[in-house]
Amino acid sequence: MTDRPTVLITGASKGIGAATALAFAKSGYDVCVNYQTDAVGAADTVARCEEMGARAFSVAANVADRASVVEMFDICDRTLGSLSCLVNNAGIIGGSATVTEVSEEALSTTFATNLFGTVYCLQEAARRMRTDWGGAGGAIVNMSSIAATLGSPGEYVHYAASKGAVETLTIGAGKELGPLGIRVCAIRVGTTNTELHLREGNPDRPALVAATTPLGRIAEPADIAEAAVWLASRKAVFVSGTVLTVAGGLVP
DSSP: OOSSOEEEESSOSSHHHHHHHHHHHHTTOEEEEEESSOHHHHHHHHHHHHHTTOOEEEEEOOTTSHHHHHHHHHHHHHHHOSOOEEEEOOOOOOOOBOTTTOOHHHHHHHHIIIIIHHHHHHHHHHHHHOGGGTOOOEEEEEEEETHHHHOOTTTBHHHHHHHHHHHHHHHHHHHHHGGGTEEEEEEEEOOBSSSHHHHTTOTTHHHHHHTTSTTSSOBOHHHHHHHHHHHHSGGGTTOOSEEEEESTTOOO
């Protein structure tokens, strides 16, 4: 083991998760890279973290499956040691649909990943970090979305609702876990330049959002990653139970 702190990042094989892994590696962390199906992308993230001097490895786990989450954290314990930070990044949109047409399956899978998965990972991290159980404290960063405040009418109301729940979870967990040495924050992510919208069948959305954003563009994954590193750092030591909007000035 080393003196470097350890971070576990869910959904880190591509996009925001991969950028966040690299940003933490650059900042002196060892990195556990979670993925569900993209083993090749996860391996690339690991290799790039190692190039920055980090110890890194990947572990496959579906965050919506509690048993899989427990196993992932146990593997991280054995491989990298005590956890210092968790970034709950894994998430899905669940397809585009109006609120009256969204399917039961889309609701179930979206909430299972975005909310239940966030809760499962937060629970496992907190059990390891809480000072009253022998932990050293730590930081948890949950990824929310500007959709939580805008509502995404006609597109992703179900997704927006799941992220609204993540923000409420962040506020409550921040109050509950703060006295136990754990800071809990969230990033309200603006539309970001990843393949997500293409995969979800709405490839034109980033350009449309960029046209309405005060800073004139959508986010790059690194913009979100740097915010996560800051929230986990000593520079944010008095920040908890807080949702930080990183959306280029776009507000409700």
